[in-house]
Amino acid sequence: MEKLFLRGSESLALGAIDASLKFYAGYPITPQNDIPEFLSKELPKVGGKFVQAESEVAKINMLLGASACGIRVMTSSSSPGISLMQEGISYLAGSELPAVIVNVMRWGPGLGGIGASQGDYHQATKGGGHGDYFVPVFAPYSAQEMYDLIIKAFDVADEYRTPAMILVDVMISLMKEKVLRRYDKGIKVKEKKWAFGSKKEGDQKIIKSLYLKGNDLERHNWKLYEKYQKMCQKEVLYEAYLCDDAEIILIGFGMIARIGKSAVDLARERGIKAGLFRPISLIPFPERELENLSTKCENFLVVEMNTGQMVHDIKRVVGKDHNIGFYGKPSSYAPNPEELYLKIKEYLEK
Amino acid sequence: MKVVYKKPEVLKNINFHFCPGCQHGLVHKIIAEAIDNFGIKDRCLAVIGVGCGVFLYDYFDVDSLEAPHGRGLAVATGVKRARPERIVFTYQGDGDLAAIGLAETVHAANRGENVSVFFVNNTIYGMTGGQMAPTTLLGQITTTSPYGREFQREGYPIRMAEMLATLEGVAFSARVALCTPKQLMDAKKAVKKAFQMQIEGLGFSFVEILSSCPTNWNMQSLDAIKRVEEEMIPFFPLGIYKERRVSDVL
Numbered sequence: 001m002e003k004l005f006l007r008g009s010e011s012l013a014l015g016a017i018d019a020s021l022k023f024y025a026g027y028p029i030t031p032q033n034d035i036p037e038f039l040s041k042e043l044p045k046v047g048g049k050f051v052q053a054e055s056e057v058a059k060i061n062m063l064l065g066a067s068a069c070g071i072r073v074m075t076s077s078s079s080p081g082i083s084l085m086q087e088g089i090s091y092l093a094g095s096e097l098p099a100v101i102v103n104v105m106r107w108g109p110g111l112g113g114i115g116a117s118q119g120d121y122h123q124a125t126k127g128g129g130h131g132d133y134f135v136p137v138f139a140p141y142s143a144q145e146m147y148d149l150i151i152k153a154f155d156v157a158d159e160y161r162t163p164a165m166i167l168v169d170v171m172i173s174l175m176k177e178k179v180l181r182r183y184d185k186g187i188k189v190k191e192k193k194w195a196f197g198s199k200k201e202g203d204q205k206i207i208k209s210l211y212l213k214g215n216d217l218e219r220h221n222w223k224l225y226e227k228y229q230k231m232c233q234k235e236v237l238y239e240a241y242l243c244d245d246a247e248i249i250l251i252g253f254g255m256i257a258r259i260g261k262s263a264v265d266l267a268r269e270r271g272i273k274a275g276l277f278r279p280i281s282l283i284p285f286p287e288r289e290l291e292n293l294s295t296k297c298e299n300f301l302v303v304e305m306n307t308g309q310m311v312h313d314i315k316r317v318v319g320k321d322h323n324i325g326f327y328g329k330p331s332s333y334a335p336n337p338e339e340l341y342l343k344i345k346e347y348l349e350k
Numbered sequence: 351m352k353v354v355y356k357k358p359e360v361l362k363n364i365n366f367h368f369c370p371g372c373q374h375g376l377v378h379k380i381i382a383e384a385i386d387n388f389g390i391k392d393r394c395l396a397v398i399g400v401g402c403g404v405f406l407y408d409y410f411d412v413d414s415l416e417a418p419h420g421r422g423l424a425v426a427t428g429v430k431r432a433r434p435e436r437i438v439f440t441y442q443g444d445g446d447l448a449a450i451g452l453a454e455t456v457h458a459a460n461r462g463e464n465v466s467v468f469f470v471n472n473t474i475y476g477m478t479g480g481q482m483a484p485t486t487l488l489g490q491i492t493t494t495s496p497y498g499r500e501f502q503r504e505g506y507p508i509r510m511a512e513m514l515a516t517l518e519g520v521a522f523s524a525r526v527a528l529c530t531p532k533q534l535m536d537a538k539k540a541v542k543k544a545f546q547m548q549i550e551g552l553g554f555s556f557v558e559i560l561s562s563c564p565t566n567w568n569m570q571s572l573d574a575i576k577r578v579e580e581e582m583i584p585f586f587p588l589g590i591y592k593e594r595r596v597s598d599v600l
């Protein structure tokens with residue numbers, strides 16, 4: 001197991017290679033360019049294919065083609081590029097094809113800005129593309145988790161035959177940290193019997209998302225839903241930090257959770273029993289765990305780098321009788337621990 | 351007894367669903383004959399565009415992947431890169447390939463993706479009920495050009511075979527029709543040539559097939575065929591626009 005000092009983006013790309021990524025299609029957009037740049041160099045060395053596509057629309061469909069052939073496929077982009085790929089993501093879900101999509105979020109709507117943002121929570125977790133489907137979404141908060149969760153995303157994508165997403169902000173992506181390369185010998189991927197390999201006489205494979213006959217589509221959609229239900233049972237990831245005796249629990253994902261941890265430590269030093277809850281899987285959302293916490297703690301403060309998106313899920317799960325505060329920062333300037341500590345204090349004094 | 355005619359082996363025993371007089375069925379047949387000719391049934395992988403040809407996998411016993419509308423050549427790029435040993439072809443209409451999928455088409459061609467494209471040009475969006483396509487002829491009445499296509503308003507019909515022939519990555523580009531025995535023979539040759547190019551690894555091969563859509567042209571079958579001859583061919587001339595040879599790439 002190698003110990004490395006890596007940027008989040010490099011760690012993620014290396015994790016993808018260790019997860020046996022074999023096809024990556026990219027298109028330039030800030031702030032995720034270091035991922036395709038790294039993979040254009042490294043992927044061919046391990047027998048993978050790198051393609052720079054003419055657009056995000058094209059690249060998500062290149063993934064669809066390559067994924068149907070049974071190899072592990074991935075792309076990365078930033079917000080406007082993710083918007084363009086939504087049709088393709090819907091087709092991947094409908095055709096039950098595994099793929100990993102990384103969104104290093106930037107500001108929107110429109111061209112927005114290129115700074116750190118969490119503005120795409122709704123897009124990532126509430127669909128984005130048309131139709132009745134769920135895409136598992138993971139939100140790393142360190143360079144190590146960039147490595148671990150990209151591998152997790154590939155495994156979940158294969159297991160459930162679904163597109164999976166990494167939703168991350170540019171601070172986590174650019175921060176350099178220690179990373180344990182747990183799988184430096186690589187991961188062996190199981191052969192996918194449903195995929196196009198070499199065809200045997202009389203064994204025609206059809207991969208499609210069009211279902212016109214009778215109630216085929218209804219059955220298909222329930223099947224997709226059952227996969228989601230299974231994910232809710234098996235794939236929930238979260239961290240509860242100092243929550244057991246907490247009088248107030250801060251909730252945030254990605255870099256906000258990282259900063260939030262320092263804020264919680266500060267608060268404890270200064271006599272406030274604070275805790276932090278961070279969803280790591282945004283889909284499936286850690287609902288049961290949050291519900292359990294809400295029986296022990298009255299006060300929740302949700303912090304996001306947007307005008308309030310995940311907070312709606314927290315309200316839905318925790319319920320209206322709880323005191324749910326929100327601090328939003330829809331700007332490129334992330335809050336610092338002191339600022340969050342003050343928000344905690346202010347909230348309790350109210 | 352000598353067999354002089356039989357159904358291509360790659361076709362299943364299922365009747366086509368196309369409207370009477372529609373030439374999609376004939377296009378299916380000549381592609382099927384070419385697949386038989388090379389004995390590549392099990393190597394073939396069809397990437398199917400969204401249009402009246404979308405059910406190709408019901409008729410052909412080949413591995414098949416449905417592409418989103420217009421994205422056939424991006425999908426085919428992914429397939430061919432992942433499985434270079436497969437013979438990959440796309441089947442696309444003029445709305446699919448020349449309107450919504452134009453960028454994917456031009457760039458796959460320009461990259462010289464080693465795939466074959468069968469492009470069915472019937473000057474109309476057939477499947478959605480006869481709207482104006484980029485290939486719709488000047489003056490042609492469709493459900494969205496009720497006064498006839500006019501170049502000041504809707505521009506000119508687009509000539510794909512000529513356009514793609516200008517790109518370095520393209521190994522073969524031809525336009526064929528299916529109205530006379532001679533045209534049919536030429537069409538069969540062109541389709542075979544397209545597969546041949548791919549088998550030899552020469553790059554992107556493209557066959558545009560002028561095709562009738564009696565239903566959305568509001569015509570009898572024979573009149574529709576006559577329209578291909580009298581109105582389409584003068585604007586979309588038949589012929590081979592580019593043909594690369596092995597010696598060109600050595």
Ligand SMILES: Cc1ncc(C[n+]2csc(CCOP(=O)(O)OP(=O)(O)O)c2C)c(N)n1
Pocket residue numbers: 400401402403419442443444445446447470472474475476477478483
């Ligand atoms: C994104 C998207 N836009 C529109 C459609 C609707 N649609 C289905 S088939 C088709 C075009 C069919 O025309 P063409 O490609 O010329 O094929 P034909 O039926 O004429 O053979 C369209 C626009 C779609 N499926 N997806």
Ligand code: SF4
Pocket residue numbers: 367368369371372373374402472476477562563564565566
């Ligand atoms: S609508 Fe036109 S293209 Fe479609 S099957 Fe009927 S005749 Fe053929």
Ligand SMILES: [Mg+2]
Pocket residue numbers: 401443444445470471472473474475476483
């Ligand atoms: Mg058409």
